[in-house]
Amino acid sequence: MDPRIAALLAGNLMTTMGMLMLTGMANELSDDLHLPVAALGPLLAVAPLVLALGAPILAMSTSHFSRRSLLVGAMLIGAASHLLAAISGSITLLVIARGLTGLGTAVFSPQAAATAMQLVPASQRGRVVSLIFIGFAAAHTVGLPLSTWLAAGIGWRGTVAVVGLVSLVIALWLRSVIPTGLPVARLERSAWGELMRHPAMVATIIVTALQVGAQFVLYSFIAPSARESLGASPTLIGMLFAALGVGGILGNALTSRIADRIGPVRTTAYAIIAMLIAMLLWPFARHSAVIAIVAMAIWGVGSFPAASGQQVRLVGLDMKLATVSLAVNTSGTYAGSAMGTMIGSGLLASFGYESLSWGASAVFVLALALHWASTRRAFNPRNA
Numbered sequence: 001m002d003p004r005i006a007a008l009l010a011g012n013l014m015t016t017m018g019m020l021m022l023t024g025m026a027n028e029l030s031d032d033l034h035l036p037v038a039a040l041g042p043l044l045a046v047a048p049l050v051l052a053l054g055a056p057i058l059a060m061s062t063s064h065f066s067r068r069s070l071l072v073g074a075m076l077i078g079a080a081s082h083l084l085a086a087i088s089g090s091i092t093l094l095v096i097a098r099g100l101t102g103l104g105t106a107v108f109s110p111q112a113a114a115t116a117m118q119l120v121p122a123s124q125r126g127r128v129v130s131l132i133f134i135g136f137a138a139a140h141t142v143g144l145p146l147s148t149w150l151a152a153g154i155g156w157r158g159t160v161a162v163v164g165l166v167s168l169v170i171a172l173w174l175r176s177v178i179p180t181g182l183p184v185a186r187l188e189r190s191a192w193g194e195l196m197r198h199p200a201m202v203a204t205i206i207v208t209a210l211q212v213g214a215q216f217v218l219y220s221f222i223a224p225s226a227r228e229s230l231g232a233s234p235t236l237i238g239m240l241f242a243a244l245g246v247g248g249i250l251g252n253a254l255t256s257r258i259a260d261r262i263g264p265v266r267t268t269a270y271a272i273i274a275m276l277i278a279m280l281l282w283p284f285a286r287h288s289a290v291i292a293i294v295a296m297a298i299w300g301v302g303s304f305p306a307a308s309g310q311q312v313r314l315v316g317l318d319m320k321l322a323t324v325s326l327a328v329n330t331s332g333t334y335a336g337s338a339m340g341t342m343i344g345s346g347l348l349a350s351f352g353y354e355s356l357s358w359g360a361s362a363v364f365v366l367a368l369a370l371h372w373a374s375t376r377r378a379f380n381p382r383n384a
Contacts, residue, residue, distance in 0.1 A: 004119050004177045008112045011075055011174060012135030014167050015105045017143035018078055019047055021163065022098070024148035024241060026223045028156040033091060037224040041345025044220050045338040046095050050102030051109075052335035058106050059327050060189075067115045067182040068175065070107055075171035077104035082164030086157045102334070110327060118182050137252070137304065141245025145238030148223070152234035191324040201317050203374035205329050207367050208310045209336035211272055214363035215303060216340030217347065218282065218356045225353045229286040236289060243293045247300025255305040264316060265375055267309035269368065274302030276364040282357035307333070 022029060022044055030037050062070055081100035088094040151159040195201055218225070226232035226240060251271070259267050278299035285292035314325040340363070347355040 002119070005116060007170065007173045007177050008071075008116055009135045010170050011071065011108060012112050013138050013143060014135075014163065014170055015074070015078055015108045016136050016139035017147065018082060018101050018163055018167065019051070019105055020139060020144055021147040021159070022156075023220055024144050024223055024237065025151040025156040025159065026221065027227055027237075028151050030224065032156060033094075035091075036349075037221060038345050038349035041220070041342050043091065043095055043098060045341040045345075047098045047102035047105070048334035048341075049338035050099045051106040052331040052333075052338060054103055054106040055110065055331045055334075056192075056327055059110065062107065066180055067111055067118070068178040068180055070111050071115065071178060072171050072175045074104045074108035074111070075167055075174060078108070079164045079167035079171060082160045082167060086161035086164065110330065115178065115182060119179075137245060137248055139245075140248060140300075141242055144241040144245070148238045148241060149234050191321055195321050195324050195328065198318060198321070200374050201314060201321070201325055203370060204310060204313055204317070205325070205332045207268070207371045207374065208307075208329050209332040209339065210363055210367035210370065211268075211275070211306055212333050212336030213340035213343065214279075214360045214367060215275065215299070216337045217344040217360040217363060218279065220337075220341040220344050221348060221353070221356060225356060226292065228353050230289055230292065232289070240292060240296045243296040244300040244303070247297035248304035249300075250297075251301035251303070251305045252308070254301070255308065259305075259309070259312070264309045264313035265371075268306055268313065269371055271302040271306035271309060272364055272368045272371065275299055275306070276361060276368070278302070279357045279361040279364060283354065286354075 026037060026040055026044070029035070029040060029043070065073075077100055081097045081104060084100065085094055085097035088097055147159050147163070150162065154162075222240060223232075223237050226237050230236065232240075251274075255267060255271075262270075275298075278295045281291065281295040281298065285295050310329060311326060314329055315322045318325070340360075343359060343363070344356055347359045
C-alpha cells in the first residue's frame, strides 16, 4: 500500500476511535469519576457537538493552509486532547479535553479523503477514498472492542493515554509522507445560502442527524446497559461492539452490489428499517447475550449503508454543491450523535435502561417519515 494512503487510513482510524472510545469505557468512567451513568451524557456529547459546530467554520477558515499542515496539526490536537484527558483531575478539564478531540477530528476527517484524492490519478479516487474510510469501520470492528478490553486492564486513563501516544506517532508519520503544497479548495460563501434554499438537501441532512441521533440514544450507553441487563464482562461488551462493526462491513458489501440498482433513497430507507428492527429486538436481549449480539449485527448492517446512501443522495441532488452539502452532512452526523446522547441520558435518568431502545425506535420512525417525505415534489422544486 502507498505509505501516504496508509498514513491517512491510520489517522482516520485513530481519530474515529478517539471520538468513540469513551462509549466503551462508560462503566470505568462512571466508577472512577463517582458519577451515575446518566450524568455522563454531556461528557460523551461534547466532542461530537464541537465537531458538528466547528466543521463548517473550519472548512471556511482554514482554506489558506496546506493539507499537510492541517492533517498534522489535527493529529497533534487529537494527541494533546487524549493526553490531557488522561491526566485530568476534574470533570471540567475532561470536558475541555474532549472538546479538543472534536476540534481535531473536525479538521482531519474531511481533509483525509480530499488529500487522498489529490495523491492518486482520477481513475483510482473511488477505490482510495473507500480505503481511507475502512479506518472508520475498523474503529468500530477492532478499535472500540480493543479499547474496551484495554480499559478493563489498565483503566480508562491508561487507555486514553495510549491512544494519545499513537496519535502523536501518526502525526509524525503524516509529516514525513504527505507532500507540501497541496492546496485546499476554497468554499464560496454563496454556496451555503444556495444549500439552505434547497428543501430536499436540507431534509436529507436532517434525516442524517435524526438517524444518527436515534442510534446514539442507545449506543452511548451500550456498555452500562449490557452490564445492567446481562452482567456483561468487558469481553462481552467488546464482542457487542465488534458485532456492530462486522455487521457494518457486511452491510457495506451488500450495498455495493445493489445500491446502484435500487438507488440511494431506497438504500437509506432499508438501512433505517434494519436499524429499527435491531432497536425493537433489543428489549429481548436483556437476558440473552446471543440475541444482543444478533441485534448489534443487524444494527451494523443498517448503520454504515445509511451513511453512504445519504452522501450519494446529496451528491445526486446537486453535484455543484457537493463539497458544501457533504461538509454540512458531516456536521449533521455529529450533531445527531450529541443530540441522541443527551436524549438517552434524559431517558436513562427518568425511566431506566429499558427506555433507551424504545426512545431510539421513536426517533428512527421520525427519520423514516421525513426521508420518504423528502422525495415528494414539494421538497424538490428543481425536480432533483
